[in-house]
Amino acid sequence: MIQILHNVNIDWIGKRKFFIGISVALMLVGMGTALYRHKFHPNGTEAFNLGVDFKGGTVITVRFKQPPSAEQLRSAIQAAGIPDAVIQPVLDKPGEFLIKVPQSTAETGVEVSRTQIGNALNSFPNAGPEIVGTEAVGEIASKQLKTQAVAVTIAALIGMLIFIAFRFEWTYGAAAVIAVFHTVLVTLGLFSIFQIEINLTVIAALLTLVGFDVNDSIVVFDRIRENRKLYRRLNLYDVSNLSINQTLSRTIITSGLVFLSVVALVLLGGQTLRPFSLCLLMGILFGTYSSIAIGTPIMVWWERKLEAANKLPAASPRESGFQTRSVADANRKGVGKPSRAA
C-alpha cells in the first residue's frame, strides 16, 4: 500500500496567528493594490482589468482575401498590444472576422483600437486584409447583472451558512463562509495585482472555487463532529487538530489531483481560457489552505469564546488564547480506532 502522510501530528490550530497573519497580509496587499489603482490609475490601469464583457469596447470587422487561422490572427493581435481580444469568424462570409477589443480609453477607444488592429493586420501583407467596419459595443453584463451576480453569490453563501448551521453549529457555518470569503478576496486581489483580465468566465470560476472551498471545510468539520463524540475527554482544540491531521491525506490527494488538472489547463488550455484557469488554480490553492488554516481556527476560537461566556459570565481570568496541550496524547488514544463508537 502506497501511503503519503501517515500519522501526521501537526499543531495547525497553534499556528493560527501565523496563518491568519499571512492571509490578512495577502488580502491587504491585494485590496490595497486595487484601491491604489482605482484612485491613481498608474499606467492607465484600473482596480480590475475588466474585459469586453464588463466594460464594452470596439468590434472591428476584418476581411481577408486569404484568411489566416484564428490562432495566427490572435497572436498577431497580441503582438500589437491587445492581449484580451475576442475573435469570432463569420461563418456565412468566409474570410471575415469580428474582433472585439476592450475599450482602451472612453473617448478615443474606437480609434485607438482601429489603429492597433490595423497594425496587427500589417503582419499579413499577402492575405489582403481590410477593415470593413468599426463599431463601439456596450457591455454584455449590464449593471443590473453585475449587482445581481454579487447578490446571488451572497444569497448562495447564506444558504450554505444556514444549511451548515443546521447540520453542525452556526459557528461552523460562519467559519466556513469566512474562509470562502477570504479565498475569493485573495484571488481577486491577485487578479488586481497581476492585472489578469476579469470576464464572465472568471465569474464562473469564482463560483467554482466557492464550491471547492466549502467542500474542504465540511470534510474537516464532519470529522470534528465525529471525533467529538468519540473522544469526549479531549477539548475542541485537540479534536480539531486531530481531525485536520486525519483528513490530511484525503485533502492532499483530492486537492492535488484537481490542482494537477487545472495546471494542465493553465499550461495547455490556451490564452483565451487563461483567466478562467488561473482563477481556478488560485482558488484550489487558497481554498485548500483556508479550510485548514482559516476556517477551522476561526470556528475553534468562536466556539471557545461562547463556551467561556456561558461558563464564567463575569469574573473569567482573561485566558490568552488556547491551551496548548500536546496532541500526541490524543493521537496515542485516538488514531487507529476511529470508529470505536460506531
Place this chain on the structure above:
Amino acid sequence: MKKKNLLQRSIIIAIVTIVSFYIVIGPHGRRPHGKDFTWSGIKANLADNIHLGLDLKGGSHLVMRVKVEEYLKRLTEDSASAAANAAKEAGFEIKEAHAETSGGNYQVVLQAADPSKAQQIREAAEKKVDLSSNAGWSFSQSGANLVWTLSGASQKQLAENATEQALKIIETRINTLGVTEPTLQRHGSQNSHQILLQMPGITDPEHVKQLLKAQSRLELVHIVSQPSPASAQTYSTREEAVASMNSGGNIPPNRRVLPYSERTELSTDKENANAPKPQKWVVVESPAIIDGSELRNANAVQSPGGGTEDFQIQFSLKKTGADKFGTWTGANINEYMGVVLNDEVKSIAYIKSQIYDSGEISGRFSKQSAEDLALTLRSGALPAPIEYQEERTVGPSLGQDSIRAGVRASLLGLGLVVFFMLFYYRGSGVNAVVALMLNMVLMMAGLVMFGATLTLPGIAGIILTIGMAVDSNVLIFERIREELRSGKTVPSAVEQGFAHAFVTIIDTHVTTIVSSLFLYFFSSGAPMIRGFAVTLALGLVVNLFSAVYVSRTIFIWLLRRKGGRVESLSV
C-alpha cells in the same frame, strides 16, 4: 449482504447506464435504425443531442435598431391630443390641434379660438400633460398658435431611454423564451440606437426574431357607437369612418380611426377559415381607457366553446389599472369597448357589468400565436418598433483554437486523475475510474434530457462535479484504509468506511446542492449563473449515485466473489 441485494443493485445500475447511454448517443423522436450504431451515426446524434453555446459553437449575430423617431413621433402626437383634451375639459375652445414631426423637429401645436386666453390654455394643458420645461419642452406663442417644442437634448435623452428600455424588454423576452445564454449589448455610437444580439444555434431563429420584434402595444378603448343592444358601429372604408365625425375630413384630437378584422364565425370549412377576413373600420376615443403598462399578467388559454385551434389571451390588470378600468366600465354599462393591439382592433364587446381587473383578447389565435402574444405582453410593449439591420452567422467566441487546446488540456487532466487513482489505490482505483466515467455519462444524459446548452460556465460546473466525484472516492478509500489499519476485517472495514464517508459525502453534496439552488432561483436575469447552477446540481445528484451506490456495489461484488473470508483488499 444478501445475494438478492447484489442482483437488484446490478440490475438498477445496468438499466440506468444503458438508458443514459441511449439518451446521449441515441436518436430522439424517432425509432433507431442500423445507421445509429455506426460511428458516424453516433457522432451525428451526439451533435444533435448536445447543444453547444455561443462560446463553444457560435450562432447568430443580429444587429437591430430601435426606431426612436417613431417613439418621439408617437409621444408628440399623444401629447398633442392629450393637451387638446385637457384644454377642452377646462372649458377652452381649441380650433385645431396637431403634432409637427418632420425634419427632426417635434412640436405640439394648439390653435386657440380666442388668442387672449392663450396663457390660461397653456396652464390648463400643462396641468394635465407634462409639457413643462423640465420634461424638455419649450413653449412659444405666435398669434393664436401655442407651440411646445422638444429640445434637441431632450430628444436625445428620450431616445436613449427608449433604447435602454427596448434592450431590457428584449432581454426579458429572450430569457423567457429559454434561449440559453445569449449576449445582448448596445452597438454603435450612442446616437445609432442599435442593439447587438448574439444567440447560440437555435432551431427556429425566424420565430425568435419575430417575437423580439413584436411591439405588443395593448390598449383598451371606448368605441364610438350606439350602445348595446344596437350593434357596434363599424364602417367598411376608412373614409366613411372619418366622414362620420363631421369634422371636415380631419380626425379630431380625441378620436382615432382604426382597422378592425371582424372575428369570423367558426366553421368546420377549412377553406373558409383561411380566407381573408373582411376588414372594417371603427372610430375610437382617444386617449385609451388603459394601456398595456397596466398589465399584470397575460396567458394563452383555449377559447370557451372554441375548437383546439381557437385560442385567446386572458389578462389581468395591476391595482392602478383595475381601479381606472372599474370606474370607467361602471359608468359605461352597455357601451362598446375594443381591445386594440398595435393599432388594430382585435375584438369588440359591450360592457355587461362593471369589470375590474381582468379581460381577454379573442381573435381566433392559433395556440402558438396566442402563446407568443401572451409572452410579449408580459414582457411589456416595446417603446418603438425594431428593425433588423444586419444578420450573420458567427463562429465560437472562445475561438476554435482555444476550444481545441482546452479539450486537449482537460483530457490530459482527466488522464492524470485516472492514472493516479489506479496507481495509488490499485484494485479499488478501478472502482473510482468506473464511477467517474459513469458520472460523466449520466451527467451528459441529464443535460440532454433538460435540453441544456453547454457553455464554458457550465463546464466549470462540470469540473467542480468531477472534482467532487474524485473526492468522494478518495474519502471512501482513505476511510477504508484507516479502518483496515485499526485492525478491522476487510468486510467490516469496507462497511465502516462507507458508512462514515457517506455522512461526509452527504454533507458536502447537500451543502453544494443547496447553494446551487440558491444560485438558480436568484439568478433569473443572469443566464450564465443559471447554466452553472444547473450543471452543478445535476452533477452532484448523479454523483451520489455513481460514487456511492455504484462503487459500493462493486465492493460488495468483490467481497462476495472471494467468499466471506477475505484477508486483503487492494486499496
